[in-house]
Amino acid sequence: MRAIQMVDLKSEYQRLKTEIDTAVIDVIESAAFINGKPVQEFSNALAAYLNVKHVIPCANGTDALQIAMMALNLQPGDEVITPSFTYIATTEVVALLRLKPVFVEVDKRNFNIDIDSLRKAITPKTKAIVPVHLYGQSCDMEAIMQIANEHNLFVIEDNAQSIGGDFYFKDGAVKKTGAIGTIGTTSFYPAKNLGAYGDGGAIFTNDDALAQQLTMIANHGQSKRYYHEVVGCNSRLDTIQAAILNIRLKYLDANINARTKAADNYDAAFNDHAIIKSPFRAKNNKHVFHQYTLILDSDKAGLREELSTHLSGKKIPNMIYYPVPGHRQKMFESFGGLQYDLPVTDWLTERVISLPIHPELDEEQLNYITTSILEFLQ
Ligand SMILES: *Cc1c(COP(=O)(O)O)cnc(C)c1O
Secondary structure: OOOOOOOOHHHHHHHHHHHHHHHHHHHHHHOOOOOOHHHHHHHHHHHHHHOOOEEEEEOOHHHHHHHHHHHOOOOOOOEEEEEOOOOHHHHHHHHHOOOEEEEEOEOOOOOOEOHHHHHHHOOOOEEEEOOEOHHHOOOOHHHHHHHHHHHOOEEEEEOOOOOOOEEEOOOOOEEEOOOOOOEEEEEOOOOOOOOOOOOOEEEEEOOHHHHHHHHHHHEOOEEEOOEEOOOOOEOOOOHHHHHHHHHHHHOHHHHHHHHHHHHHHHHHHHOOOOOEEOOOOOOOEEOOOOOEEEEEOOOOOOHHHHHHHHHHHOOOOOEOOOOOOHHHOHHHHHHOHHHOOOHHHHHHHHHEEEEOOOOOOOHHHHHHHHHHHHHHOO
């Protein structure tokens, strides 16, 4: 059996080697390292894939969130509602811009922003909602957009983990995650579903004026060189990364299908288990399985850590995403972060464990993983 990786970037490179090497060498030979042709080509291709009017490339997914919030002209103290159960980047940029992160609960089944908790958190100071499509599954964008419209709030979709996902609206409309809210953001960190061979990110919107503002902010606040209209930053997608992403985008749907097959295989093995709960799949969206995250539905202290040690001993990588939720991070102490009472978030934080998932997993590896888990938790 081949060694099991949490994410197997080497095998995919071996399959695409000729295509990738040629694209990278072309960039080097052209010497157009900054804003070379592949950057615009990739932005156009991604816009077509997502069916969104504007894609603004940038340096990483954290910058994408920051630039999005800067473009909305939010003022210090404005409240931004986000789930506590997410990667730190989502909430960190809120605090960085001196806005107030307001942490809300997630749904106990699908790890995404809880709609009741969201409604209750709205105050006259609320300006924006940042739903995070965690692990590859869309939030309930129908409910979120309705609440945002009722209260005149911006919606910034953090789509770093769910690029390629679909949300199905009740009227039959199907939209790509990240292309639904006021602005969507994503990350091309190598381990993401659409990963580069280094850092990268992008911002999406259908609003022409907003697109102009986002583009300007990502480029030192200028639209004409050396004439700076607003305070911005320097956040660019590298040309070599864009050339690689152009190739990887063509395989995104095939990769999502392969991930889903692996997830189906896991689901079948854990079906109806007393303790192991497979990821819930809501009917209103297409899951893209950035992660395959189990809930160990047991109150036995230390069970998850014992399973993790057991798997590591058998050379099966496994991860806890994320061991500390936002409302318990020291960095948010001065933002009132530690005063929250989010029992569902705490409950999940103690019970989640993510298994290897990527397009290169074969049946032998999957069987070895599921057998090892079932023999431990029988
Ligand atoms: C990866 C990630 C980010 C940040 O992306 P970077 O490219 O690493 O800056 C933001 N939000 C979520 C949910 C992520 O998973």
